[in-house]
Amino acid sequence: MSENKEIKFSEDALALVSRIINRYPEGRQKSALLPVLHIAQAEFDGWLSPAVMDYVASLLNIQSIEVYEVASFYSMFNLKPVGKCVVEVCRTGPCWLMGAEDIVKYMEKKLGVKEGGTSADGMFTLKTVECLASCGTAPMMQIGETYHENLTLQKIDDILDGCRNNVTEPIAHWRKNKIKA
Amino acid sequence: MGRKLLTEHINVPGIRNLDTYRKHGGYETLKKALGMKPEDIVEEVKKSGLRGRGGAGFPTGMKWGFLAKPEGVPRYLVCNADESEPGTFKDRYMMEFLPHLLIEGMAIGSFALGCRTSYIYIRGELMYVFHILQEAIDEAYAAGLLGKNILGTGFDFDLNVHCGGGAYICGEETALIESLEGKRGNPRIKPPFPAIKGVWGCPTVVNNVESIMAVVPIIRDGGDEYAKIGIGKSTGTKLISACGHLKKPGVYEIDLGLPVEEFIYSDEYCGGIRNDKKLKAVVAGGSSVPILPAELILKTAAGEPRLMSYESLSDGGFASGTMLGSGGFIAMDEDTSIVKNLYTFTRFYHHESCGQCSPCREGTGWMEKLLHKILDGHGTLQDVDLLWEIQSKIEGKTICPLGDAAAWPVASAIRHFKSEFEEYVRNPQNIQKDRHYYRVNNINPELV
Numbered sequence: 189m190s191e192n193k194e195i196k197f198s199e200d201a202l203a204l205v206s207r208i209i210n211r212y213p214e215g216r217q218k219s220a221l222l223p224v225l226h227i228a229q230a231e232f233d234g235w236l237s238p239a240v241m242d243y244v245a246s247l248l249n250i251q252s253i254e255v256y257e258v259a260s261f262y263s264m265f266n267l268k269p270v271g272k273c274v275v276e277v278c279r280t281g282p283c284w285l286m287g288a289e290d291i292v293k294y295m296e297k298k299l300g301v302k303e304g305g306t307s308a309d310g311m312f313t314l315k316t317v318e319c320l321a322s323c324g325t326a327p328m329m330q331i332g333e334t335y336h337e338n339l340t341l342q343k344i345d346d347i348l349d350g351c352r353n354n355v356t357e358p359i360a361h362w363r364k365n366k367i368k369a
Numbered sequence: 370m371g372r373k374l375l376t377e378h379i380n381v382p383g384i385r386n387l388d389t390y391r392k393h394g395g396y397e398t399l400k401k402a403l404g405m406k407p408e409d410i411v412e413e414v415k416k417s418g419l420r421g422r423g424g425a426g427f428p429t430g431m432k433w434g435f436l437a438k439p440e441g442v443p444r445y446l447v448c449n450a451d452e453s454e455p456g457t458f459k460d461r462y463m464m465e466f467l468p469h470l471l472i473e474g475m476a477i478g479s480f481a482l483g484c485r486t487s488y489i490y491i492r493g494e495l496m497y498v499f500h501i502l503q504e505a506i507d508e509a510y511a512a513g514l515l516g517k518n519i520l521g522t523g524f525d526f527d528l529n530v531h532c533g534g535g536a537y538i539c540g541e542e543t544a545l546i547e548s549l550e551g552k553r554g555n556p557r558i559k560p561p562f563p564a565i566k567g568v569w570g571c572p573t574v575v576n577n578v579e580s581i582m583a584v585v586p587i588i589r590d591g592g593d594e595y596a597k598i599g600i601g602k603s604t605g606t607k608l609i610s611a612c613g614h615l616k617k618p619g620v621y622e623i624d625l626g627l628p629v630e631e632f633i634y635s636d637e638y639c640g641g642i643r644n645d646k647k648l649k650a651v652v653a654g655g656s657s658v659p660i661l662p663a664e665l666i667l668k669t670a671a672g673e674p675r676l677m678s679y680e681s682l683s684d685g686g687f688a689s690g691t692m693l694g695s696g697g698f699i700a701m702d703e704d705t706s707i708v709k710n711l712y713t714f715t716r717f718y719h720h721e722s723c724g725q726c727s728p729c730r731e732g733t734g735w736m737e738k739l740l741h742k743i744l745d746g747h748g749t750l751q752d753v754d755l756l757w758e759i760q761s762k763i764e765g766k767t768i769c770p771l772g773d774a775a776a777w778p779v780a781s782a783i784r785h786f787k788s789e790f791e792e793y794v795r796n797p798q799n800i801q802k803d804r805h806y807y808r809v810n811n812i813n814p815e816l817v
């Protein structure tokens with residue numbers, strides 16, 4: 189995100205946030221924090237800068253520290269810039285039994301990064317994650333909201349090529365096309 | 370053939386949509402329930418013998434009976450759709466294909482408990498399912514099945530879906546409540562129990578997705594009818610998520626009491642072990658429950674066939690038994706390294722510990738490091754003893770059961786596979802050669 193870009197949600201996102209706040213009792217708007225942080229990642233390049241978190245705090249009328257302490261607790265929130273596609277490979281037992289270690293190694297080689305790193309072209313960030321409730325179709329990985337299951341090395345090549353050819357702006361778990369007024 | 374109380378229509382094209390769901394009897398049970406007295410609904414659930422499907426197996430009807438009902442204070446039903454226990458993927462499957470079954474169950478349960486607003490807490494990674502649920506909820510509102518004066522009965526009820534942010538611990542019910550309040554998922558000290566003081570300090574019932582869905586057939590057919598299925602105190606059907614080295618992994622609805630051997634080897638269920646290898650071990654109820662070697666999962670220590678039921682799986686205590694847990698059934702073939710599999714579990718618990726209790730926060734980290742050292746070929750026999758020591762100092766000494774859940778896999782692996790740990794220590798050079806898991810390009814193409 190460029191330094192001088194104004195930090196403000198789109199009109200659609202603001203309307204969605206106020207609908208979400210209405211799902212909780214009066215005065216309990218803090219409950220909307222996790223959904224709103226997901227929306228913030230969708231609106232601001234897939235990660236949460238301190239300035240974005242301050243903005244979220246102001247939207248929910250809570251202290252900034254209440255946002256920081258939550259954002260740092262949950263694994264889905266990125267507190268550093270990420271590539272356009274964050275590739276999350278599951279590494280837990282059931283996926284490991286089916287070859288997740290091969291998948292991670294293959295991706296590291298293919299993307300030229302170590303786990304946690306972002307490829308030189310800024311396209312991919314490689315993350316390993318814990319069980320995503322997809323153990324019966326292991327090995328698997330997630331990009332954005334999409335589960336890619338029963339992975340083979342060929343499938344990975346196709347998926348990554350698909351990303352390179354089609355993804356032009358960062359994708360978050362809560363996809364932009366799901367932010368509707 | 371087991372009965373399909375929950376999954377009967379799951380393969381009907383379009384069953385995710387309201388019209389199709391209604392064509393197959395959907396929301397008829399809600400209509401019936403709204404004509405009953407709330408306390409009679411609770412009574413039917415008690416009669417059914419339904420036990421919580423989230424892992425602990427606590428009787429659902431009894432839990433509902435405990436809910437405090439102070440005047441003028443709202444109370445809440447919260448559905449636990451956090452599903453993060455490794456090996457478990459049934460709730461995801463059910464919500465993805467049958468979102469309206471969950472909505473119908475939530476409406477019936479909320480009516481029975483006197484809740485006017487309820488929440489489904491779904492793990493954030495399942496964002497696509499979150500949107501499926503939201504769309505189904507919108508459909509139900511538009512059809513007058515949620516909102517004001519449902520089906521003209523005067524019952525007003527709002528249902529909301531809430532997403533998490535990626536944290537296994539938020540499946541623990543008090544952590545889930547904290548998370549629903551927009552906080553870090555730190556479990557609360559009990560008492561007070563959620564039934565007295567839950568979300569926003571109000572009486573709350575937290576139930577697993579499958580428990581809530583099961584209420585629909587229970588009210589439709591009656592609790593007695595439901596209780597006829599199963600064996601002893603394990604009544605009804607159960608969804609099993611089967612994974613690992615099985616020919617046909619997937620979600621299966623079984624009658625409780627099915628022999629484990631039939632579940633693993635019959636063509637109706639998992640179809641046996643991949644590549645016709647031998648079965649080495651099974652983790653029968655999600656990563657937290659004790660691992661058992663093949664001989665003990667197929668037969669109890671007394672030589673009886675082991676059944677898929679709460680009682681039979683725990684027969685023999687932890688010395689020779691395990692638990693049904695969440696129904697996450699992980700099978701491992703003869704080539705599997707138990708130590709390496711355990712390492713991935715321990716790393717998981719270390720990663721997911723919320724950090725409030727020292728035995729859990731520090732103990733999981735030490736266990737992960739020791740296992741790493743052993744796998745790396747630098748372990749000693751004392752390290753194996755130390756592992757045992759550490760796990761024994763976590764169990765029962767923490768705020769929430771995650772500590773126990775981290776200790777049990779370590780204890781059971783050492784109990785049943787100690788020689789394998791020793792082999793890593795004595796002959797590390799032999800172990801390193803063998804990778805002990807499926808190489809991705811060797812996966813049987815038929816199964817991909």
Ligand SMILES: Cc1cc2nc3c(=O)[nH]c(=O)nc-3n(C[C@H](O)[C@H](O)[C@H](O)COP(=O)(O)O)c2cc1C
Nearest residue numbers: 421422423449451452453540541542576577580770
């Ligand atoms: C660490 C931990 C994780 C848990 N994860 C889940 C979960 O993902 N889903 C679930 O339904 N219950 C989970 N539970 C159990 C819940 O605390 C609670 O017992 C359950 O939701 C109650 O619902 P039930 O009675 O319908 O099973 C977990 C418990 C612990 C200690």
Ligand code: SF4
Nearest residue numbers: 723725726729767769
């Ligand atoms: S046992 Fe672990 S996860 Fe549970 S409260 Fe304590 S530190 Fe947190």
Ligand code: FES
Nearest residue numbers: 278283320322323
């Ligand atoms: S272990 Fe990878 S999805 Fe469960």
